Amino acid sequence: MSLKPRSLLTRRSLLAAAPLAALPLTAQAKPRFAPIAEEDLLVAFGHTSPINDGGWSQMHDKAIRALKAHFPKMRSLYVESVPYSADATRLFRQFVAEGAQMVISTSNYGDFIKDVADQAPDVGFLECDGNAVTSNLAWYYITHWYASYVIGIAAARLSRTGRLGYVASFPTSSVIASANATLLGARSVNPEATMRVISINSWFDPQAAASAGAALIDSGCDFLCGIMDDPGYLRVAEERNVWAAMWNTDMRQFGPKAYVSSVVLDFEAYYRETIAARIAGTWRPKGTFLTLGHGVDRDSWGARVPLAIQREADAARDRMLAGWSPFVGPIKDSNCQIRVPAGQTMTDMEIFHWSWQVEGVSGLV
Amino acid sequence: MSRRIRLSVVPARRIFIGRALALGFVFLVLALVLMLLGLNLGTVATLVVTSTFGTEFGLENLALYMTPLLMTGAAVWLALRAGLWNIGAEGQFLAGATAASAVGLFLPFPAFVTLPLAAMAGMIAGACWSAVPAAGRAWLGVSEIITTLLLNFIASYLVYYLVTGPWADRVTGAQVSSERIHAAIPTIYGVVHWGGPLALAVVTALGLLLGRSRFGYELTLSGSNPEAAHYAGVSVAPRLFMALVFSGALAGLGGMMEALGTVHRLQGGLAHGYGYLGIVVALLARQSALALIPAAFLMAVILNMGIVLQTLQVSASSVLAITGLLVFAIAVSDELAAYVRLETQK
Numbered sequence: 066m067s068l069k070p071r072s073l074l075t076r077r078s079l080l081a082a083a084p085l086a087a088l089p090l091t092a093q094a095k096p097r098f099a100p101i102a103e104e105d106l107l108v109a110f111g112h113t114s115p116i117n118d119g120g121w122s123q124m125h126d127k128a129i130r131a132l133k134a135h136f137p138k139m140r141s142l143y144v145e146s147v148p149y150s151a152d153a154t155r156l157f158r159q160f161v162a163e164g165a166q167m168v169i170s171t172s173n174y175g176d177f178i179k180d181v182a183d184q185a186p187d188v189g190f191l192e193c194d195g196n197a198v199t200s201n202l203a204w205y206y207i208t209h210w211y212a213s214y215v216i217g218i219a220a221a222r223l224s225r226t227g228r229l230g231y232v233a234s235f236p237t238s239s240v241i242a243s244a245n246a247t248l249l250g251a252r253s254v255n256p257e258a259t260m261r262v263i264s265i266n267s268w269f270d271p272q273a274a275a276s277a278g279a280a281l282i283d284s285g286c287d288f289l290c291g292i293m294d295d296p297g298y299l300r301v302a303e304e305r306n307v308w309a310a311m312w313n314t315d316m317r318q319f320g321p322k323a324y325v326s327s328v329v330l331d332f333e334a335y336y337r338e339t340i341a342a343r344i345a346g347t348w349r350p351k352g353t354f355l356t357l358g359h360g361v362d363r364d365s366w367g368a369r370v371p372l373a374i375q376r377e378a379d380a381a382r383d384r385m386l387a388g389w390s391p392f393v394g395p396i397k398d399s400n401c402q403i404r405v406p407a408g409q410t411m412t413d414m415e416i417f418h419w420s421w422q423v424e425g426v427s428g429l430v
Numbered sequence: 431m432s433r434r435i436r437l438s439v440v441p442a443r444r445i446f447i448g449r450a451l452a453l454g455f456v457f458l459v460l461a462l463v464l465m466l467l468g469l470n471l472g473t474v475a476t477l478v479v480t481s482t483f484g485t486e487f488g489l490e491n492l493a494l495y496m497t498p499l500l501m502t503g504a505a506v507w508l509a510l511r512a513g514l515w516n517i518g519a520e521g522q523f524l525a526g527a528t529a530a531s532a533v534g535l536f537l538p539f540p541a542f543v544t545l546p547l548a549a550m551a552g553m554i555a556g557a558c559w560s561a562v563p564a565a566g567r568a569w570l571g572v573s574e575i576i577t578t579l580l581l582n583f584i585a586s587y588l589v590y591y592l593v594t595g596p597w598a599d600r601v602t603g604a605q606v607s608s609e610r611i612h613a614a615i616p617t618i619y620g621v622v623h624w625g626g627p628l629a630l631a632v633v634t635a636l637g638l639l640l641g642r643s644r645f646g647y648e649l650t651l652s653g654s655n656p657e658a659a660h661y662a663g664v665s666v667a668p669r670l671f672m673a674l675v676f677s678g679a680l681a682g683l684g685g686m687m688e689a690l691g692t693v694h695r696l697q698g699g700l701a702h703g704y705g706y707l708g709i710v711v712a713l714l715a716r717q718s719a720l721a722l723i724p725a726a727f728l729m730a731v732i733l734n735m736g737i738v739l740q741t742l743q744v745s746a747s748s749v750l751a752i753t754g755l756l757v758f759a760i761a762v763s764d765e766l767a768a769y770v771r772l773e774t775q776k
Contacts, residue, residue: 109741144740149605150699151494151692152746155737158487163477163741175604176694184487184621235594235605266594266606420600 097201098189100346101166103138108340109160110143111153113172114269120294120313121268121330125171125193128332135337136344153177161185167343169193169336173237178202189348191339194239196418203350205335206239207361210246210392210416211385212328215363216290216310217250218378219325219370221258223308224251224288229260230281232291232298234268236430242419243292243328247310248426249391254377261286262428271297282307288325299323315364324367331360354413357385392416397424432771440768445716448763456756469742478738482731486620491737493622494692495730498523500629501684502708503715503722504636505556505677509574510712511640512673513653518563518578519681520705521585522556526682527689528589529555531696534611534689535597544613549686556682557675559585564674568667574674582705590698597696606698615691625687630723632680637719649673681705703750707733710757716764732756 116126122145129141142163147153147170154177160168161181166188170178173194182190182202195204220229229251231244244262251258261281265273278289278298282305289302290310296319302309303320310325317324335355342348355361363382366375381391394405398421405411422429461471482488502519509516516522530548537544559581566572590606593599597608615623640646651659652669659666684704693700707729714725736749 142741143743145743146746148699148746150697150702151688152699152702152737155491155494155734156740158491159481159737159741162481162485162487173605175607176610180621236598237605264594266590 097187098343098346098348101344103136103344104140106136106139106167106340106344107163107165108139108141108167108169108343109163109165110141111147111156111160111168111170111172111174112143112145113147113149114294115145116143118269118294119296119316122171122294124313124330125332128336131333132336132340136340139340139344147172147174149174149177151177154181157181157190158184161188167191167340167348169339170195189343189350195352198350198352201350203352205353205355206417207330207355208357208413208416209239209328209330209361210242211357211382212361212363213243213246213290214250214253214391215378215382215385216326216328217247217252218254218381219366219374220247220288220290220308220310221251221253221255222374222377223325223370224255224258226285226287227251227255227258228284228286229258229288229290230278230284230286231260231262231426231429232274232277232281232289232293233262233264233429234292235266236264238418238420240264240292241422241429242416243312244426244429245419245423246392246416247290248423249396250381252425253381253391259425259427262422262426264429268292269294271295274298275301278302278309279305296320311364317364317367321367322369325370326366327364329362329364331362335360354417357382398422399424399426432773434769435772437768437770440764444767445764448767449760452759452763453756456752456759459755460752463748464744467744469744474739474742477742478735481738482734488734490620490622491734492727492730493626495733496726497623497626497629497691498684498688498702498704499707499711499726499729500633500722501687502681502704503711503726504629504633504708504719505681505684506708506712507715507719507722508636508640508680509673509677511646511653512649512670514567514670514674514677515575516560516578516674516677516681517575517709518560518581518705519677519684519708520701520703521578521582522559522678522681523685523688523705524582524585524589524701525559525678526552526556526685527700528585528592528685528696529682530686531597531608531611531689534613535608535696539613541613545615545690548613548690549683552682552686552689553679554682556685557679559682560674560678561671564671564678567674568671578674586701589696589700593696593698599695604695608696610694611690611696613690614694615687621692623687623691625691629684629687632683633719633722636680640719645669645672681708707753710753713757714760729753 112122114122116122144156147156153174157168157178158181169191171193178192179197186201190202192204194206233240248260263277265277274293274297278301287307289298292312296316299309299316299320302323308325309323311327313330390410392411394409395403395407396405398404464474505519506516529551533548533551563574563577566577567574593606593608599607599609601609615625617623648664649669652666656666689696711725711729715721740746
């Protein structure tokens, strides 16, 4: 396997190159991602959980399997349960060592993927939920906050107490955006609505999610939502007779009475376009948002959600599809400080990097 | 007539043959499992060998795996010389990594000051983490196996608390991680850093010191026969205490190398089981400190094999199973190697 000789990257050559860094990237070198024959293309996927997790990784894997129909000669490989540790770096390096021209991580791996991308400049890297764009590393993500907002409207109408419970994984920006958007949606119809959050330090821990759900119900919440790969807290909601909204996929079979909706994902079209662009030699690193209706949406409503509530929430969804954003100031944080001034609309990038909880949310950051 | 007796000192050749057979047995079982999984053995073997030994990335991976394994292996080995089981290298490794990261994250010095300070901090933190079990064992007779083991969980949760709470990265949104530590151990080649050669030097120095010094002799004596040591005028308790504390310092230094050389952040999954794998490395090395080097190399190859196997959808936990089987087979083979048949005449 031939890799770039490392001896070229000495401190001296880097220092010498420093003035060049100011030049636009396009001026620098030969086209890096030249066209490639479909049968020569090896694409490697790294998943954060097992591909049959019933949630996030399963939705990615479903989209990847659908690629077979469009690119029958393309070779691919994948690894499940890539840990968030130095072993992730090793797995991504192994992908390169096995000859992959394109490495796609279906979750955030931060430095663990960026360090490898820097060492393998001729391989294209794509990181879901990533935040860096370099000459060979790109990111993509879904603007799930619009779907969460729609579900939030239904949540406020369904909840009797106006107290929502949120089962979170880690207090990272995508989770903050999800929780905030849900409560902002809820507050658009019930300004008194509040949300209590419990973080369980995992995306996939059915036991912990169920305990967190039960604790939230005990503290007076009658609508559970969250960002879990498994239906753990949906089962609790079903038993305890409260409502629940889920993430990733349709999970109604695990709690048909409690099920309200879900933030559902579909990466198929995006992966197809990406691979086609890589084959054609037109793939370039950039950040991509998959928008409402094009990769992310609310699931069809649960059987017990009244039609009037469905219509009310869907009216907001229709307006969003037509270009309206509900994330307009004034928006206050949980210390009642105005963080988004009146009249100002948050950009998707700002929402993607949300680092504070909105007024009414407690326990997240 | 013949009968079997157990040798108290086993010739190295017998051990070596026994272990070769054990290793062969483990690889045979592995081959069988892979065949049952429907994998082509030739393909798997080629992929493992070419991507581990035939690529720069593979060789660098081996070096990066060996570094922490040498340090935790040395830690467990040192305690074993005194007859103590340090099951807590994992926690001491994390304590060392935490202290070293604190130095790297919060002290505004240039790297040439930060790195030695971080190494000191790592060793002191590792030593402190093992000092409580060490004192308990030396003066109160509390089993160090339990206390060192349980402190691992405390260390792990402490790291999780820090990296999701006060030290959490707010710059890039990296999960369960601190911010990137800017002081990094300089690299030699690719991503391989000077922690590797330093770990080799530590292991070599350990062999020389313990083999030739009065302290080393007293340590071994205290471990193998405390009563005899006592009558020989050695105060046993301080020796046991020192053995465990030094052991913790070695593991802590390993944690510093991992945090500032390989991962560049304090991070939830940082210890990665190296503390426990250090037990395997120390068991493989037996009495010789220098034997820690091939032992760590073998573990590194097995761990890297796990990385390769994962791209063929063999689960990462299978590697743990292989490691467990290896320890088991070697323990059995070492024991069997001690038995000889003695021909007796009537």
